[in-house]
Amino acid sequence: MNEAQSHFGVLYVVATAIGDDEDLSARAKATLQAVSLIAAEDTRDAGRLLRELGISTPTMAVHEHNEADRVPVLIERLQAGESLALISDAGTPLISDPGYRLVAAAHEAGIRVSPVPGACAAIAALSAAGLASDRFHFEGFLSAKAGPREARLNALAQTPHSLIFYEAPHRIIDTLTAMGQVFGAARLATLARELTKTFETMKRAPLAELLAWVEADSNQQRGEMVIVVAGAPALAVADEHRISAEALLTILVRELPVKQAASIAAEALGLRKNALYGLAQQLREAAP
Incomplete structure (x- = not known):
């Protein structure tokens, strides 16, 4: 100095x-x-x-x-x-x-x-979410547009650690719906609403149940919201396919967009495209 x-x-x-x-x-x-x-x-x-x-x-x-x-x-x-x-x-x-x-x-x-x-709302929500907190990914707000929102969720689908999102109340139903479609209805998540305020609520449940609960109660569609989603299961791509999937995608992402690479690999291996999209994204990001 x-x-x-x-x-x-x-x-x-x-x-x-x-x-x-x-x-x-x-x-x-x-x-x-x-x-x-x-x-x-x-x-x-x-x-x-x-x-x-x-x-x-x-x-x-x-x-x-x-x-x-x-x-x-x-x-x-x-x-x-x-x-x-x-x-x-x-x-x-x-x-x-x-x-x-x-x-x-x-x-x-x-x-x-x-x-x-x-x-900090993100850390406060994670601390009380009842989901793994040793590693986490803070995503913040997703796009308000359906296409970019779904694309980003697909890119995060195979992230193995907890995901933290902020969301506006008027988009909470659309976002939970998209999360259930991409991550799977059974993926565990916690909705933290109005943290530290008078009407604070914390609800931990599978995404399908969480969506139904919010849809049924208009009070849960108000206020400041944090969504914490459990990370993908470690074996989202089955053991017998993972090596071949990684090998094939490593080659494909060198020449093709991630979405197209995942689609081709899914068809070739008989796997779900969503399961391979996140892996393809990780391989693209890790490529030299």
Whole structure:
């Protein structure tokens, strides 16, 4: 660190509560009070939070539509010695929220970036889902369009560890339907809704049962949602076929799109195309 950098401010990445305000840490509150400026995804939400905390620190809107334009201004202030805080609407910033450009730019400028950890809906849901948590894949929001959504689910179908998704309430039925079709109706999943809030619900069941439960109760179609899906069984492609499937797909994905490679291999080996799509995707990604 050179002499100029030693006088730079600090960019604090501050996690706020996702529902219950008491989950906001004392350190987070002290940080928001101490910094010169708070970069907030939505200044209206930030304003409500700060008023409840009795904090008068000024805010600046930094969201997906203006982040690129705001980054130079914020970096200049940090380089001038001001410390800033970055917050999202709720939970931990950058987890399906804006802020990546600012944090990356701060690192590139030699500015210290310090996390002030706290609530995160994805991790909260995983911790209470009753599914394997030693390894997991965070996917965030799927596409709102049926075609891209199904394609992405197919690519994830053979992932062996738990999958974490965020979803909007008006799409929950379509998403659970697509998951059942791609992953199989019997795949175990947990729907975590309105975490830490008054009407928090957690439901762990096979995807078909989970879908029926949500369809039958309109209350389960409201609020903030996290879906945790169990990983694919280790032997989704049977032992006697796996070696030949990998060998064939390794060759096919060199020359063909993943979907076409999986289709040809499935026809040749008498296996389900969905079972081979994820394997083909993994082999494509691993190819030199």
